[in-house]
Amino acid sequence: MRLINLKRLLFSFIFIFLIAPLNVTVFSQPIKKLPPRFKQWLEEEVVYIITSTEKEVFLQLKTDKERELFIKAFWKQRDPTPGTPENEFKEEHYRRINYANHHFGRGVPKPGWQTDRGRIYIILGEPRDIQSYTGNSEIFNAEVWFYQGLSQYGLPPGFNLIFYQKNNVGEYVLYSPSSDGPQALLTSYFGDQADYMAAYRTLKRINPALANISLSLIPGERAQFGRPSLASDILLQNIISVPKKRLNDIYAKKFLMYKDIVEVDYSTNYIDNNHSVKIFQDPTGLFFVHYAVELNKFSVQQFKQTYSTHLKINGYVADHQDKTIYQFENSFSIKLNEEEIKKIYYLPFDLYDMFPLIPGSYQFSIIVKNEVSKEFTTFEKEITIPAETSSARLSSLILSYKLDKRPTDSKRLKPFKIGDHQLFFQPRNIFRPQDTLFVGFQILNLDPSLIQKTKLKFEFLKESQPFLTEVKKVSQYPDRMNFIQEFPLEKFPPGHYQIKISLIENEKEISSQMERFEISPAAAIPRPWVYSREILPPTHPLYSLIIGRQLFNKGEMEKAEKLLAAAYNSKPDSLEYALSLAKVYFALHKYAQTKRLLLPFANSENVPYQLYLILGNSHQLLGEFQEAIGIYKQAIDQFGLTFNLLNSLGECYYRLGLKEEALASWEKSLEIKPNQPEITKKIKNLKKGLYPKLIGDDKSRNIPSASCRG
Incomplete structure (x- = not known):
């Protein structure tokens, strides 16, 4: 039996660390109180790659066990091949630290990982080329490291980094064209320190190659108005921000939120998701919460020619006084054969589900656990179930890429089914110009006597600017509660859009709903494999x-x-x-x-x-x-x-x-x-011999709270 990750991301990681001032800052008193091994881990081993969110969460942990679990999760989030026993990122990270300590700590009063060369080596790895400039009495000892092929991290296609040895003593420090300037590389420059071009001309006479790099670390960039190019400083700032760009650290917040709720086996295995929650009313008047969760990773186990997994869903609804209103647990057992697994191997996995809820405003949270891979994901959402009123209003909007008309003779309910139409959508709301956009919604409490005077206004905004407006009479639609409106997207250029639907009664807007979506230029968008199921009729x-x-x-x-x-x-x-x-x-x-x-x-x-x-x-x-x-x-x-x-x-x-x-x-x-x-x-x-006060004397009840669970 083996686990297969159906959505393994095939990408390589680069080891990016913060380029910061040389002295590592002690952030707060809690760090000093950490046990030595955790203090070393935080301040030395991962100080350049840990995000501020991860650090904040780590400092809130109370026990060594929690810290050990967090560290395990920390490395798992960075593992480029999670399906294998090795964590290449972690192994390479410590190899680079050891290399930096061995090669860049000689003759300086600090370990090599704290030096600028050590840090850059840990960040970017081995340079494509190193040029050494030593033994010239007119310039300080210097090295130029050249990197190429790191544009996926927001860095230029090729760039240089200069390290120089001030006064030819001690460590090599990182050079900044604007902060240091060519004059910093010269041993005997007595000109105006603000005159970069004069210093550049002096350096060019001594070493033309080093002089050209001294004004810009990026090949092709030139000095402007006698000053070094600012693009070099932007480069250094981009290097600082790369760790935050490359890692979604939401897992750290989830670890802190759910460490006491999910089992230990799951706590280090958070996976991200996209989700959406919609509220619709069924014909009997009950409101149902429909929710979709798209897992960023979906794992199954293989036994012979059968692939299977088991998902457990724990839902929780509380009011704003933290009073539990509803709890539920659902299980989904999924089995696939060889042919089915091939069809869905590279597709996203979406789970649709629904449950009834009484009127009110609530905090709704979901935990999805994969009991095969011991992975979990969560989301939290503020939701409102409208109270009974006499005024008409619009429901949530569903932006669907596919519409199936299902027979209405079945009284059973299904998530995201409006009337006799089953809507398929993805929480990210992404489409192509070749698609048709199906907008599904309800009008609640519509007065039959006002149908002829009621209109629907559809407004599209592109990048916040008006793009398209259509107005339709409600009387044009066959169903006066459940509405489907189609919009071919062939004339919608790629970009970010909003759709606003307004309910107009007697030329006055009485209700509106808005939803965002994106038109992608991609030739194809992988549509998800949707797992959903029918539930009992609303009269049950x-x-x-x-x-x-x-x-x-x-x-x-x-x-x-x-x-x-x-x-x-x-x-x-x-x-x-x-x-x-x-x-x-x-x-x-x-x-x-x-x-x-x-x-x-x-x-x-x-x-x-x-x-x-x-x-x-x-x-x-x-x-x-x-x-x-x-x-x-x-x-x-x-x-x-x-x-x-x-x-x-x-x-x-x-x-x-x-x-x-x-x-x-x-x-x-x-x-x-x-x-x-x-x-x-x-x-x-x-x-x-006194008479104690007993139960029943004041109708007090000696029982614990007997709340109802669903």
Whole structure:
């Protein structure tokens, strides 16, 4: 069995380090507090290649284990061949450091990696050519290094770097045409230090080749107005910025965010993604969140002629008070044969999915884990589900490269399907002039009496300038909720665009939506292999269960009760449905209804802990202490002793006059969790013969938060 990366990027890495002042800055007090090996790693080994984001994240890590995992992730992000056991970038990096220390640290009071020649060697590797100028009494010892073929890093096709030895003593320092000038290379120049051309003429008389390079490090660049070319200083600045350009350091932020959430096996294997989230309403009025994730890397395992992987999706929705509204977990098992794997080998992989959500503004986050390769990716998105209003409004826009008309006799739902049209799109919204742009959207709450007076205005902007405008009557479309508008792109030159759709009612704009897209000059754009699946029809009781749980978590108990009761009545034999409704009854102090609902399930197999706890507390709050004790003992038999169960058990014993049993239960609870001031007080009062305050005296409930999960 072996892992295959379906989207391996075939490129080579160059080792780019920051060209900075010679003294390495100690950034902050936290660096001083690092253990020596991590301090050395940060300040010496990777000081030139680590980005500011990576450094900031590293300094926020609390344990050596976290730092070790981060370092592992740091090198993985730079590995040009992640499917092999070797990390060529890391090996070459340390080889260059060792070379610099050995060759450039002689006769200077610092290690070679800190010298300018050492740094440049580590940054750019072996020069194509080195010219040495020594032994001339009129110029300081100098070396000229020539590099070529590094334009992919924003550097010129060919360029020189000069290192010279001030006063012919100590290390060779990096030369700047504007900061140093030709005069810095001369041992005996007594002219005007600001007169670069006079110094240049003197140097040219001594060494014409070195003189030409002294005014510009870039072949073909000439001095302007008697001053060295600024292009040389831009070159040096570009070298400084290359590490930031070549690496997407978002993985570092994700490592910090998710190190305590994802398993250790995944934490160092973050992969980037493109994503998109859209909100649409189904015919029954439910709003669904549709999301697409395009993985920058997709790995499968091979066993004989079968290729497979397993993706696990964890979704989380919270309001702006960090209250959990909805959580879900989905799994996608993917199997491919030899022919299928060949078709998709070089294609992006897009995952489409959807779920229902109640009105409100939320933070939505997703974790996608590849359980075969132990890789993960995430995204976070602010989303808003509109509240019920009487005014018309536009939904999200989908910019699609492909449209399939699907039969409507199937009531099942599918991500990014509007009406009977299935839209295919990529989160990056990139097209060719040969494509047709299909724009999909909805108009919600459209008043039938105003259809003849309502228009849609389509405005295209190219590079922020007006490009194309079209206006259409809503009455021209056959479907008055789900809309598809086509735009051939043959007259759209390559560039960056925006499309704005406005809903015009009685010549007044009442709603609008905007989306960006790009027209590429590329001859072909690899369209993704899309993995999606149909889900249950919107009339299925599962949606009442999910929406009811969300309302419960939001604190809207009456609405939650109505939906969860409807769901339970559709599936009265379901423990899951019964327990969700019971939580609402219990929160509304309907203890008798809670008891009647849960008792039929008390002796079932795989009874969850919360059922025992809620059922026991319901008996207890109804004064049925003996029955409550029986339920708590069942829970202890199934799940062992917990302080919550022991506390409730102790109170029931006390109510029945069994003070010794009550005392034993509470004391055992303190052994499990010593810091319980209220229980400690009850024990003291009981031993003194006083009457402790018990559950039910003020209708308090000794149960943990019983939030509903989806």
